[in-house]
Every structure is written in C-alpha cells, then in structure tokens.
Amino acid sequence: MTKLVFLGVSSDIPKIAVLARERTGNIEVLQPGDAGAEEAEVAVCWSPPPGALAAYPRLRLIHAIAAGVDNILCDPHLPALPLCRVVAPDLTVAMTEFITWGVLYYHRDLDRALANQRNKIWHRTAPAAASSCTVGIMGVGQLGAHVAGELLRMGFKVRGWSRQEKTVEGMESFYGENQFDDFLSGTDILVCLLPLTAQTQGILNRATLSALPAGAALIHVGRGGHLVSVEVQAMLENGHLRGAILDVFEKEPLSVDSPFWSMPNVIVTPHIAAAASYDSVLDQIEENIRRLQHGEPLRNLVDRSSGY
Structure with a gap:
C-alpha cells in the first residue's frame, strides 16, 4: 500500500484528502503528525512550508494539486525528486x-x-x-x-x-x-x-x-x-x-x-479563473502513483530548469 501525505496551506488540501480516503484503492492517506506519516512515498502539495518535504526521507514523488508549481519549487530544501503537476x-x-x-x-x-x-x-x-x-x-x-x-x-x-x-x-x-x-x-x-x-x-x-x-x-x-x-x-x-x-x-x-x-x-476575483475538479486532481495523482509503481513515465512531469 502506497502512503500519501498531504501538505500545504490551501483550503483544498483537506478536502482532497477526505475524498482520497473515500476512494477505494491501494493508498493510505496521511496528514503530518499521523502515525506512519514519516514513511510516506508520495507528497501531495500546495505551498508546503519551507523544509517540510525534506522531513519525509522515503518520498519518491511530489505531486502538486494544480498546474502551478512555483509554490513548491521556491522551497530551498526541496528534495531532488520527480515533481508532477495537474493538467486537466x-x-x-x-x-x-x-x-x-x-x-x-x-x-x-x-x-x-x-x-x-x-x-x-x-x-x-x-x-x-x-x-x-x-x-x-x-x-x-x-x-x-x-x-x-x-x-x-x-x-x-x-x-x-x-x-x-x-x-x-x-x-x-x-x-x-x-x-x-x-x-x-x-x-x-x-x-x-x-x-x-x-x-x-x-x-x-x-x-x-x-x-x-x-x-x-x-x-x-x-x-x-x-x-x-x-x-x-x-x-x-x-x-x-x-x-x-x-x-x-x-x-x-x-x-x-x-x-x-x-x-x-x-x-x-479570488483566484477562481480555473481549477480542476477534486476528482480530476485525484485521477491524475492516482495514475502517476500507478506509473511510479510500474516504472512507467510520469504524466505532466515538471522540468525544474524551466519551472513548469
């Protein structure tokens, strides 16, 4: 079972986490401080606190919940791991x-x-x-x-x-x-x-x-x-x-x-021009988890040199 930890200040993060728990699948949804959270393999993020991601030594993938990833890339302690974004x-x-x-x-x-x-x-x-x-x-x-x-x-x-x-x-x-x-x-x-x-x-x-x-x-x-x-x-x-x-x-x-x-x-307007549905966000995260587990190319992988 793949362990996911949800990190960030967005009000969408807890809502997506709740929906993820309701889905059936081979994933375990965790929050910072939960028992076993330090074993998370995937971090689902929006504007995580600086240094937060580095606290999870078993991470294999960092996944944004939207198209923008500047709020993740700005972390000076960001681990050198694959980073994916949502394109829906x-x-x-x-x-x-x-x-x-x-x-x-x-x-x-x-x-x-x-x-x-x-x-x-x-x-x-x-x-x-x-x-x-x-x-x-x-x-x-x-x-x-x-x-x-x-x-x-x-x-x-x-x-x-x-x-x-x-x-x-x-x-x-x-x-x-x-x-x-x-x-x-x-x-x-x-x-x-x-x-x-x-x-x-x-x-x-x-x-x-x-x-x-x-x-x-x-x-x-x-x-x-x-x-x-x-x-x-x-x-x-x-x-x-x-x-x-x-x-x-x-x-x-x-x-x-x-x-x-x-x-x-x-x-x-309060940042409402476009947002992927929570279901769409989770679909893409779950697909990339499947690809990660099977060694397949990840979708919407961010090129860190270009920032997107």
Missing part, C-alpha cells in the same frame, strides 16, 4: 470561459456601460467587429493555445508571445525577449497566462504595461508573482490602462487595504 481538460475549458468573458467585457464596452449606470448616463457606443480587437496572450502552452483557438474562432485577432516559438493556426506568433515589445505594441487586451519562473517574475510591471497602446486592458490569470501591484495601480490611475481583471496576486487572500478593491476600473 476541465481546467482548460474553465480558463477559456473566464478569459473569453474578460475579452468580451472590454470589447463590448461593458466596463463603460457599468460606469455609465453608476452615473445614470444613457449612452450607446457604436458596435465594433471582433476583428477590430487584438488580444495578446502571454504564454502559449496548452491553455494559451486553446484560448487562442477559441478567440480566433470568434473572429478576434490574436497574437501570442512565449519563451520559445509556438504556432497556432491563425495566430501571429512572437517569442523571446527581442520580440516582446513588438508583441505588446499591437495588443489591445493583454492576457497573462505565463508560468512563474525567474524570467517572468514581476513581468506585469510599468515597463511592460507602458509598451501597450494607451487604453489597453489587462486580464491577469497567470501567477501572483507576475504582478507588481503598485506599478499596475499607477498605470490604471494615470489612464494608460483602461482597466484590469485581476484573478491572482502576490499575496493571497488579497489584503483588505489593497487599493484594487475600490478602484472603479478593476475587477478583483
């Missing part, structure tokens, strides 16, 4: 829905309509074709490529930027540091879907946002570490940014004294 079809659909809503919110001038409602102003804006709006997607992995395809199907112009060249039929592709400003300069709505790495830490800063056309909008659904809040706030206040939909932040929950809560051109 329902997560892809949910993220696409959220971003499509955000794009339509700005393209259809719903932010301005809501501002007019608050001021009791009846004003009809002229309709614009989707082809008049260019959506720029930072991060063209599995999620970004799917989002790009859906927006292209709706008639939007789409451009993508990533560390290495990625192609999606119909999408204008940019890659590498040398093409970053060119990518930004033609973007009306910027979507951040990047993984968090040393190269992308703090990428949503004044320099990046200044390279966008005046009046561009931001949809941030990447990682909290991408955001330099004070600089995003300044670009919203000076009008260079029309507005922003922010789903992830440097520190979560977002502090009650954050200016973002009350800024009229900002929508704050």
Whole structure:
C-alpha cells in the first residue's frame, strides 16, 4: 500500500484528502503528525512550508494539486525528486470561459456601460467587429493555445508571445525577449497566462504595461508573482490602462487595504479563473502513483530548469 501525505496551506488540501480516503484503492492517506506519516512515498502539495518535504526521507514523488508549481519549487530544501503537476481538460475549458468573458467585457464596452449606470448616463457606443480587437496572450502552452483557438474562432485577432516559438493556426506568433515589445505594441487586451519562473517574475510591471497602446486592458490569470501591484495601480490611475481583471496576486487572500478593491476600473476575483475538479486532481495523482509503481513515465512531469 502506497502512503500519501498531504501538505500545504490551501483550503483544498483537506478536502482532497477526505475524498482520497473515500476512494477505494491501494493508498493510505496521511496528514503530518499521523502515525506512519514519516514513511510516506508520495507528497501531495500546495505551498508546503519551507523544509517540510525534506522531513519525509522515503518520498519518491511530489505531486502538486494544480498546474502551478512555483509554490513548491521556491522551497530551498526541496528534495531532488520527480515533481508532477495537474493538467486537466476541465481546467482548460474553465480558463477559456473566464478569459473569453474578460475579452468580451472590454470589447463590448461593458466596463463603460457599468460606469455609465453608476452615473445614470444613457449612452450607446457604436458596435465594433471582433476583428477590430487584438488580444495578446502571454504564454502559449496548452491553455494559451486553446484560448487562442477559441478567440480566433470568434473572429478576434490574436497574437501570442512565449519563451520559445509556438504556432497556432491563425495566430501571429512572437517569442523571446527581442520580440516582446513588438508583441505588446499591437495588443489591445493583454492576457497573462505565463508560468512563474525567474524570467517572468514581476513581468506585469510599468515597463511592460507602458509598451501597450494607451487604453489597453489587462486580464491577469497567470501567477501572483507576475504582478507588481503598485506599478499596475499607477498605470490604471494615470489612464494608460483602461482597466484590469485581476484573478491572482502576490499575496493571497488579497489584503483588505489593497487599493484594487475600490478602484472603479478593476475587477478583483479570488483566484477562481480555473481549477480542476477534486476528482480530476485525484485521477491524475492516482495514475502517476500507478506509473511510479510500474516504472512507467510520469504524466505532466515538471522540468525544474524551466519551472513548469
């Protein structure tokens, strides 16, 4: 029987652990401090305390409960073990829905309509074709490529930027540091879907946002570490940014004294853009446990050098 220990501060961790106990299978679910927990072979994690994983000498696999693993890789005492993340079809659909809503919110001038409602102003804006709006997607992995395809199907112009060249039929592709400003300069709505790495830490800063056309909008659904809040706030206040939909932040929950809560051109959502169902998370963890036991290649194995 394979022993699993669940580690981390996420409110999802105990819920997934309860569901795992209810499933039949050849696994034993443990919490830190439980008898036999030190013999765990697999750690299921979200933002485990620094050094926590090193306290389990028999670990053979570390498994995240979501797509992001920066909250695990930041541990300076992280054991040199395979690390896997969750990549789920329902997560892809949910993220696409959220971003499509955000794009339509700005393209259809719903932010301005809501501002007019608050001021009791009846004003009809002229309709614009989707082809008049260019959506720029930072991060063209599995999620970004799917989002790009859906927006292209709706008639939007789409451009993508990533560390290495990625192609999606119909999408204008940019890659590498040398093409970053060119990518930004033609973007009306910027979507951040990047993984968090040393190269992308703090990428949503004044320099990046200044390279966008005046009046561009931001949809941030990447990682909290991408955001330099004070600089995003300044670009919203000076009008260079029309507005922003922010789903992830440097520190979560977002502090009650954050200016973002009350800024009229900002929508704050509590990290809900996309999340795999608990069943889907467990399916992938159990499949990787089976693969580990049989010496088969693990699914969604993280390349530590790239951070995803």
